[in-house]
Amino acid sequence: MSRPLRPRGSLHYDKPSLSLDKLVGRLAERGLKIPDEGRAARYLRHIGYYRLSPYTIPFQQNRSDHLLREGIVFDDVLDLYAFDRALRLLVIDALERVEVAVRAALTDHMSTTYDDPHWYMGAAHFRHRGKHEGLLRIVRETSEARLSGAPELTGTSSEAEHDEHELKGGELTSDDVAPIHRSALEHYLTTYGTPDLPPSWLMMETLTLGQLTSMYRNLDRRSDRTAVATSIGLTAPVLESWMQTYVRVRNICAHHGRLWNVGLGVYPAIPTSPAISWLRGTDALPERSRKRLYPVLVSLQAVLATVSPRSSWTRRLHELVSTRPPMNLAGMGIPANWADDDFWSRQIR
Numbered sequence: 001m002s003r004p005l006r007p008r009g010s011l012h013y014d015k016p017s018l019s020l021d022k023l024v025g026r027l028a029e030r031g032l033k034i035p036d037e038g039r040a041a042r043y044l045r046h047i048g049y050y051r052l053s054p055y056t057i058p059f060q061q062n063r064s065d066h067l068l069r070e071g072i073v074f075d076d077v078l079d080l081y082a083f084d085r086a087l088r089l090l091v092i093d094a095l096e097r098v099e100v101a102v103r104a105a106l107t108d109h110m111s112t113t114y115d116d117p118h119w120y121m122g123a124a125h126f127r128h129r130g131k132h133e134g135l136l137r138i139v140r141e142t143s144e145a146r147l148s149g150a151p152e153l154t155g156t157s158s159e160a161e162h163d164e165h166e167l168k169g170g171e172l173t174s175d176d177v178a179p180i181h182r183s184a185l186e187h188y189l190t191t192y193g194t195p196d197l198p199p200s201w202l203m204m205e206t207l208t209l210g211q212l213t214s215m216y217r218n219l220d221r222r223s224d225r226t227a228v229a230t231s232i233g234l235t236a237p238v239l240e241s242w243m244q245t246y247v248r249v250r251n252i253c254a255h256h257g258r259l260w261n262v263g264l265g266v267y268p269a270i271p272t273s274p275a276i277s278w279l280r281g282t283d284a285l286p287e288r289s290r291k292r293l294y295p296v297l298v299s300l301q302a303v304l305a306t307v308s309p310r311s312s313w314t315r316r317l318h319e320l321v322s323t324r325p326p327m328n329l330a331g332m333g334i335p336a337n338w339a340d341d342d343f344w345s346r347q348i349r
Helices: 020-029 037-047 051-060 074-114 129-148 159-167 186-191 200-206 209-215 221-229 236-254 294-305 313-321 326-331 342-348
Strands: none
Touching: 020 037, 020 051, 037 051, 037 074, 037 159, 037 294, 051 074, 074 200, 074 221, 074 236, 074 294, 074 313, 129 186, 159 294, 186 200, 209 236, 221 236, 236 294, 294 313, 294 342, 313 326, 313 342
């Protein structure tokens, strides 16, 4: 059941559009020191005032008049923006590995357990019939859209065709380098008539992270949800919680939004099972940190410990965060001595 719409506001928006020079002037009026206005204007042109101005908030005296503290310069704001961008790129790197691992675990378990490449077409695997029908509709619409698209020609063979040829013991020749399908999904659709939808391992790649999360949550058998979660070092309830959080975090990263101190609204469950990799210290996750980004970072490393144990992700996180001022750490909910916890230190070493 969808939530009722909130009532619309009653005011009329009449704020004028401002030129780059006037936007630079507005920042200066709020107390930002701008040694080179031309340089500031160039950054606003390519970043946008709307995107950059929220990074002035941590430097404000108070929120009512937007005035900045004494001595804050344009590069202070720009540095915070650049840090947040680097943080997003680092987080999206971990999210990609986790997402790919979940896709692989789900399709591998279900396809082999039920000996059916098209297992997802069966309603018996799902709790809510309506959500299952929605899944099939999404896959069908994606397939129809792919079939309606114009064919794309390319001068090299696809990885799938290359692998298939090698399995047959052949060597690639100029005859093999021919116009091919844009994707494995298109190859399936233009080659096979039944089943009308692609096998699980192709279908899984058509889903967004949100759709993948919904599909996992809708699996009917607890044993299936548990098997998928166990393969990446988690329990089913924890994986479900973390995936919901990752959807929110991934959307922020994909739209280049502010991440370091944003309120996510949905946070990862704190695991109680000793089998799940987590912080070791009793006070390693203060209560004030639980509604910040920090537990998300911990959860990502917890999964990476299973799916990518030799990853340098923690070291890169440490290099990025260790030089930041206390303001940044507080905004993310990271304790000052966070790297001393064995959960992190063994990876940093």
